[in-house]
Amino acid sequence: MSIDKNTVVKIARLARLKIPDEEQQQVTGELSKILAWVEQLNEVNVDGVEPLTNVNDMCLRLRDDKVTDGNRAADILANAPSQTAGFFVVPKVVE
Amino acid sequence: MSKLTDLSMTEALAGLAKKEFSAADLAKEYIAATEKARPLNIYVTETPGLALEQATASDARRAQGTAGVLDGIPIAMKDLYCTKGVRTTASSKILENFVPTYESTVSQKLFDAGAIMLGKANLDEFAMGSSTVTSGYGPTISPWSGPDPANARRKLVPGGSSGGSAAAVSGHFAVAATGTDTGGSIRQPASVTGIVGIKPTYGRCSRWGIVAFASSLDQAGPMTRTVPDAALMLRAMCGFDPKDSTSVDQPVPDFTAAIGQSVKGLKVGVPREYRIEGLSAETDALWQKGISMLRDAGAEIVDISLQHTKYALPVYYIIAPAEASSNLARYDGVRYGLRVNGESLIDMYENTRGAGFGKEVRRRILMGTYVLSAGYYDAYYLKAQKVRRCLRNDFDEAFKKCDVVLTPTAPSTAFGIGEKEEDPIQMYLEDVFTVTLNLVGLPGISVPVALASNGLPMGLQLIGRAFDETTLFKAASALEKAAAFTAKPPFMA
Numbered sequence: 001m002s003i004d005k006n007t008v009v010k011i012a013r014l015a016r017l018k019i020p021d022e023e024q025q026q027v028t029g030e031l032s033k034i035l036a037w038v039e040q041l042n043e044v045n046v047d048g049v050e051p052l053t054n055v056n057d058m059c060l061r062l063r064d065d066k067v068t069d070g071n072r073a074a075d076i077l078a079n080a081p082s083q084t085a086g087f088f089v090v091p092k093v094v095e
Numbered sequence: 096m097s098k099l100t101d102l103s104m105t106e107a108l109a110g111l112a113k114k115e116f117s118a119a120d121l122a123k124e125y126i127a128a129t130e131k132a133r134p135l136n137i138y139v140t141e142t143p144g145l146a147l148e149q150a151t152a153s154d155a156r157r158a159q160g161t162a163g164v165l166d167g168i169p170i171a172m173k174d175l176y177c178t179k180g181v182r183t184t185a186s187s188k189i190l191e192n193f194v195p196t197y198e199s200t201v202s203q204k205l206f207d208a209g210a211i212m213l214g215k216a217n218l219d220e221f222a223m224g225s226s227t228v229t230s231g232y233g234p235t236i237s238p239w240s241g242p243d244p245a246n247a248r249r250k251l252v253p254g255g256s257s258g259g260s261a262a263a264v265s266g267h268f269a270v271a272a273t274g275t276d277t278g279g280s281i282r283q284p285a286s287v288t289g290i291v292g293i294k295p296t297y298g299r300c301s302r303w304g305i306v307a308f309a310s311s312l313d314q315a316g317p318m319t320r321t322v323p324d325a326a327l328m329l330r331a332m333c334g335f336d337p338k339d340s341t342s343v344d345q346p347v348p349d350f351t352a353a354i355g356q357s358v359k360g361l362k363v364g365v366p367r368e369y370r371i372e373g374l375s376a377e378t379d380a381l382w383q384k385g386i387s388m389l390r391d392a393g394a395e396i397v398d399i400s401l402q403h404t405k406y407a408l409p410v411y412y413i414i415a416p417a418e419a420s421s422n423l424a425r426y427d428g429v430r431y432g433l434r435v436n437g438e439s440l441i442d443m444y445e446n447t448r449g450a451g452f453g454k455e456v457r458r459r460i461l462m463g464t465y466v467l468s469a470g471y472y473d474a475y476y477l478k479a480q481k482v483r484r485c486l487r488n489d490f491d492e493a494f495k496k497c498d499v500v501l502t503p504t505a506p507s508t509a510f511g512i513g514e515k516e517e518d519p520i521q522m523y524l525e526d527v528f529t530v531t532l533n534l535v536g537l538p539g540i541s542v543p544v545a546l547a548s549n550g551l552p553m554g555l556q557l558i559g560r561a562f563d564e565t566t567l568f569k570a571a572s573a574l575e576k577a578a579a580f581t582a583k584p585p586f587m588a
Contacts, residue, residue: 003465007465008461011461011464011465011468012461013445014464014468015420015448015460015461015464016424016427016441016444016445016448017445017448017449017452017457017460017461018445018446018448018449018450019449019457019461020449027457027458027461030458030519031458031461031462031465033518033519033520034412034462034519034520035462035465037409037412037520038409038412038413038475038479040405040406040409041406041409041410041413041478041479041482042478043406044403044406044481044482044485046478046481046482046484046485049481049482049484049485050481050484051477051480051481051483051484052480052481052483052484052487052534052535053311053480054311054341055297055298055311055487055534055535055536055561056297056298056341056343056536056561058298058341058343060340061337061340063337072196075196075197076196076430078194078196079192079193079194079196079430079431079432080429080430080431081428081429081431081432081433081434082434088429088430090429090440090443091436091437091438091439091440091442091443093439093440
């Protein structure tokens with residue numbers, strides 16, 4: 001299946017990824033090619049086959065509902081591009 | 096006496112135990128080797144100060160009789176493992192200034208065993224690639240490129256994504272290295288640089304603190320010069336970790352006990368579907384040679400079928416990008432990493448991610464976002480997960496007839512930097528023999544077997560049952576012994 005430039009612009013928006021205008025055409029071609037290549041999976045009959053989501057067939061473990069970590073604000077903020085008074089700072093979102 | 100850098104891990108540990116040299120002596124030799132290797136761009140960050148500090152502490156432990164199993168061994172750490180206080184980039188510009196405040200479980204286990212870190216080894220950006228060319232910090236040049244690799248006419252790739260690790264080990268710029276393997280990223284670079292690399296069973300090594308690419312496929316593992324070294328190092332890396340929800344609570348056997356054991360009567364499966372279209376005559380001949388070696392050692396060769404093999408790569412290129420697009424959503428310019436400002440919050444996200452991620456990473460995020468988007472999930476992602484089940488069923492059937500499986504590791508020897516760049520699918524085909532194991536969770540090891548007619552190394556891959564690395568090491572050690580591969584790259588420490 002091939003996709004068009006508008007679809008690429010749409011999924012780039014969903015992925016919050018800026019693709020420069022001059023690259024959009026090339027990316028469209030590459031993604032179309034990869035999608036066409038994965039189409040060969042249509043040859044496989046998977047009727048009644050359960051999807052494999054966990055190779056070791058394990059369930060998520062449970063643990064006691066107790067706090068095991070915390071009080072590490074300085075560590076958590078250590079790599080923040082912008083911070084103030086113990087908060088991450090982002091561009092203004094409410095006018 | 097030969098150079099200290101020529102000693103394998105097992106030999107270096109024996110020398111340290113006999114006090115023939117100190118951990119500080121060894122570390123100094125390797126720091127000098129690291130400097131010599133700079134034109135190869137093996138390390139994103141060198142840590143000589145830390146290495147000397149750790150070596151001094153190692154010598155003190157040895158003097159007190161409390162040395163660990165890897166005490167004093169200098170290693171390269173793939174720059175995908177978070178290391179406390181040491182910059183960790185995943186070879187991406189988006190993490191250029193990221194300094195973790197915690198240590199990954201596996202690197203901590205290695206330090207607890209006494210290992211010494213020489214630096215953070217280069218990789219394909221976020222481990223996405225088979226050449227180390229997609230690194231945001233430039234490609235790593237293989238020491239196999241020539242006596243002066245950085246000025247060679249055709250500079251060769253060390254494979255990828257663990258290419259810095261592979262180059263370090265093959266050129267003796269580190270005793271061993273850590274790697275990670277999501278589709279072949281330990282085994283393929285090991286094959287094209289003439290070293291040993293093992294991806295253990297999914298769940299053996301904790302993923303905690305390793306920068307995530309595709310969480311259902313990622314596994315850590317060692318890259319070493321010999322099979323016994325791999326057995327020793329893997330044991331130190333494995334073990335249950337409550338911090339990783341997919342870590343498996345299983346006893347970790349002493350893998351070194353399997354080394355040198357007879358393979359008499361061992362059933363070695365040879366899958367007919369791996370004789371793919373376009374398989375080079377030379378790779379095929381190497382494979383036949385490996386079959387003969389194991390047969391001569393007493394193993395029984397069994398013809399097996401893994402009928403869905405040809406679908407593994409397309410399945411992978413749906414599942415891996417899908418998981419990556421989700422994992423990489425965390426790089427948003429807010430909590431850590433690069434920020435590129437914009438007029439609004441959304442602009443800031445888009446600018447940051449557009450500028451911080453390289454081409455291949457952007458391509459995979461888009462691919463992953465597309466296959467998970469409304470209306471396409473069933474057609475791509477769900478379908479891929481179902482074919483993934485078929486791949487696993489193939490192996491479950493095959494392992495009723497055999498104990499291990501023997502295949503080529505990579506389709507060919509190392510290619511040149513800049514080659515295979517035009518068409519992403521050409522690059523993806525590098526992993527055609529390795530990627531299936533990540534999808535089904537099984538362990539695989541690449542063992543160097545011979546030089547091709549162009550003078551470059553080629554390895555063979557052995558595949559084992561889940562959690563049966565012991566049998567895998569037994570077969571790998573027999574193959575290593577029969578192959579007696581001793582070739583070294585033209586540029587060395």
